[in-house]
Amino acid sequence: MRKKDFDMVVQLITDQLVCFLMEDYNLPMLEAFDKVYNSLTFQNLQDKGTGLYLRSAAYIYEYLKKEL
Numbered sequence: 043m044r045k046k047d048f049d050m051v052v053q054l055i056t057d058q059l060v061c062f063l064m065e066d067y068n069l070p071m072l073e074a075f076d077k078v079y080n081s082l083t084f085q086n087l088q089d090k091g092t093g094l095y096l097r098s099a100a101y102i103y104e105y106l107k108k109e110l
Contacts, residue, residue, distance in 0.1 A: 043090075048090060048095065051095050052087055052088055052095055054099075055087060055095065055099045055102060056078055056079075056084070056087070058099035058103075059074075059078050059083075059084075059099060059102065059103055059106055060074040060075050060078055061074075062099070062100075062103045063077060063078065063106075066107075077106075077110060078106065081106055081109055081110070082109055083102060083105045083106040083109050084106075086105075087102060
């Protein structure tokens with residue numbers, strides 16, 4: 043997978059994670075982005091070697107919720 047495609051997938055998943063946090067926890071957008079970007083889940087998502095980017099956003103969100 044090209045870097046450009048990988049980055050796009052990560053960004054799409056990140057956007058979905060932010061939306062999930064906003065809906066489930068009634069967080070403002072900036073706070074939701076902050077929680078995602080500062081999480082270990084996001085670090086793992088950005089690491090191509092983990093393969094986490096191949097999972098659905100809902101699957102990844104379960105990890106994020108446990109972490110938070």
